[in-house]
Amino acid sequence: MRGAWSLVLLLGCGRFGIDPLLDAADPVPGDVPIDSAPVACAIDGDPCDDQNICTPTSSCSAGTCIGDPPLTCTVARSESEYDSTQGAGGWFYGFWNVTDDPNGTYEAATELEELAWLGSTWRPPTWQPEPDAEFTWTYLAPWGGHPGTYPRITYPIRRWVADVSGHASAVIHMNKADLNGGDGTRAILVVDGIERFRRDVDAMDGVGFTEAIPIELSIGSTVDLILDARADDGTDTTTMSMNIESR
Numbered sequence: 119m120r121g122a123w124s125l126v127l128l129l130g131c132g133r134f135g136i137d138p139l140l141d142a143a144d145p146v147p148g149d150v151p152i153d154s155a156p157v158a159c160a161i162d163g164d165p166c167d168d169q170n171i172c173t174p175t176s177s178c179s180a181g182t183c184i185g186d187p188p189l190t191c192t193v194a195r196s197e198s199e200y201d202s203t204q205g206a207g208g209w210f211y212g213f214w215n216v217t218d219d220p221n222g223t224y225e226a227a228t229e230l231e232e233l234a235w236l237g238s239t240w241r242p243p244t245w246q247p248e249p250d251a252e253f254t255w256t257y258l259a260p261w262g263g264h265p266g267t268y269p270r271i272t273y274p275i276r277r278w279v280a281d282v283s284g285h286a287s288a289v290i291h292m293n294k295a296d297l298n299g300g301d302g303t304r305a306i307l308v309v310d311g312i313e314r315f316r317r318d319v320d321a322m323d324g325v326g327f328t329e330a331i332p333i334e335l336s337i338g339s340t341v342d343l344i345l346d347a348r349a350d351d352g353t354d355t356t357t358m359s360m361n362i363e364s365r
């Protein structure tokens with residue numbers, strides 16, 4: 119029976135995506151182990167991979183692979199590396215069209231649509247100023263952004279594509295910037311198509327949270343930070359950032 123239930127849960131949770139109907143209190147599917155143990159090695163002095171994203175070279179020392187030199191670092195910063203060009207610094211600016219998604223589950227490999235640069239912010243390519251029918255609140259700015267629930271539900275996404283491999287932390291900060299009401303907003307972190315983290319901030323939460331989420335990176339890994347409106351996009355302006363650091 120346990121196997122059968124596991125299969126049901128696996129299918130129900132969207133193993134390779136996220137289910138927007140999951141409540142924030144639901145457990146996050148995280149069935150890929152996060153490994154931060156030291157990397158063992160055999161022969162002193164031999165080159166090896168210490169799985170530290172900050173050390174391009176490393177070598178074996180007393181049975182443990184050690185970086186040359188040992189380092190901790192930040193390899194990506196969403197705010198200071200914000201740019202008007204897709205892909206600059208490994209950062210991409212996109213959105214998930216929830217309304218037109220046939221299964222309502224975010225598939226990172228195929229469902230991130232690119233935002234368009236509009237002078238200082240990234241917005242959906244069909245965006246027009248109010249009162250046009252294509253006006254939406256969805257946008258990204260260096261300091262954060264805003265999700266939209268009309269004319270379609272569209273959630274902006276910052277994506278960083280890894281040019282390093284190894285153990286890392288995605289350090290996410292989030293707080294409400296507009297404290298005039300609404301139902302708050304939600305951060306969802308999806309790494310290589312698998313949800314790793316979600317957390318809400320309430321409407322009047324101007325302090326919010328900073329949290330380091332352990333992740334594993336390969337060259338080309340996609341780290342997607344989604345700004346979800348919860349039920350409504352009213353006064354959803356949100357401060358939101360993500361740094362990628364070693365651990």
Ligand SMILES: [Ca+2]
Pocket residue numbers: 219220221222223224225229
């Ligand atoms: Ca989908």
Ligand SMILES: [Ca+2]
Pocket residue numbers: 300301302303346347348349350351352354
């Ligand atoms: Ca909201």
